[in-house]
Amino acid sequence: EAGVVQSPRYKIIEKKQPVAFWCNPISGHNTLYWYLQNLGQGPELLIRYENEEAVDDSQLPKDRFSAERLKGVDSTLKIQPAELGDSAVYLCASSDRAGANVLTFGAGSRLTVL
Amino acid sequence: TQLLEQSPQFLSIQEGENLTVYCNSSSVFSSLQWYRQEPGEGPVLLVTVVTGGEVKKLKRLTFQFGDARKDSSLHITAAQTGDTGLYLCAADNYGQNFVFGPGTRLSVLP
Numbered sequence: 001e002a003g004v005v006q007s008p009r010y011k012i013i014e015k016k017q018p019v020a021f022w023c024n025p026i027s028g029h030n031t032l033y034w035y036l037q038n039l040g041q042g043p044e045l046l047i048r049y050e051n052e053e054a055v056d057d058s059q060l061p062k063d064r065f066s067a068e069r070l071k072g073v074d075s076t077l078k079i080q081p082a083e084l085g086d087s088a089v090y091l092c093a094s095s096d097r098a099g100a101n102v103l104t105f106g107a108g109s110r111l112t113v114l
Numbered sequence: 115t116q117l118l119e120q121s122p123q124f125l126s127i128q129e130g131e132n133l134t135v136y137c138n139s140s141s142v143f144s145s146l147q148w149y150r151q152e153p154g155e156g157p158v159l160l161v162t163v164v165t166g167g168e169v170k171k172l173k174r175l176t177f178q179f180g181d182a183r184k185d186s187s188l189h190i191t192a193a194q195t196g197d198t199g200l201y202l203c204a205a206d207n208y209g210q211n212f213v214f215g216p217g218t219r220l221s222v223l224p
Contacts, residue, residue, distance in 0.1 A: 004156070033212075042118075042202050042214035043157070056211060091156050101206050102147070105156030 002026075004106035006092050012112045018080035021109045025073070025094030032069060033103065034077050035091040043091055049075065082113045117141075118205055118215035126221040130192055135218040137203035138185045144208045146179055146186045151200040151217075160188075193222045 005024040013019050025032050030051050035043035046065065048056040051072040060067065064083070069075040079086055089110050093103040119138045127133055137146065145164045149157035161170050163179035163186060170177045174197075176189040190197055203215045 035214075040200075040217070040219065042120075042204075042216045044214070045211060048211065093156070101145070101209065101212075102159055102162065103149075103157075103204070103212060105158070107154070107156050110154075 004092055004094055004104055006090075006106035006109050008109055009107065010110050010112075012114065013082055014114050015084055016081040018078065019082055019111060020076055020078045021090050021092075021111075023075045023077070023092030023106060025075075025092070026096075026104055029094035029096050029104070030072070031095045032075050033093040033095075034067060034075070035093065037089045037091055037108070039088075046077070046090075079111075082111070084113050087111055087113045118203055118213055120201075120203060120215040120218050122218060123216070124219050124221075126223065127193055128223050129195055132189070132191050133193060133220070134187055134189045135201055135220070136185065136187050137215050139205060140184065141205075141207075142183050143205035143213075144183075145206045146183070147204045147206070147212075148177055148186070148188055149202040149204060151202060152198075157200075157202055193220075195222050195224050198222050 007022050032049040034046040037043045047060045047067050049069045052069050067077045089108040091108045093105045095103050121136050147162045148160045151157040161177045166181045166183045168179045174191045178187050198221050200217045200219050202217045205213045
């Protein structure tokens, strides 16, 4: 079974440009998370979805960040416009909350803003 | 805001040595998980502990959840170079969210 798939793995852009990241969770996992991870730090939650509903987006900087999970499966995280401080790894994770609440992570999308 | 603290922040040891890393909080959590993350990859779950005082073993790794469910430790016996990575603890806040600690970066030298 395929794990959590993220793309692109790496992205380099200039500041003020837009960028989008895509995540396909494990089949059947209703809960999807986007985390931001700065170098040498732990992941910080940006947004959590239960199916297509964003149930926790309190940490998402809504002036420049947006996310969607239209059909309750895959999800897109967008930044527009990107700032230098947005350089980080963006991790997607999914879980099956019907069982033990375990997060399965994708490999992440590393963003560098120049 | 619930915060998790991890110590030490960095640890460099020789292969064959033993080590313990810690995860602490002032809050009580429903469960706590340990993940290991290698460069360029996402975190991978090692273990989940649920009951206060619980001890779980995974080969050379021993995990303990504090009696009050506020802290946890990870002990590695006879470390190997393959144990190198970032060890993250994550607390499940009764199904509301996961809170991650800042991690302990372990380097095991040959």
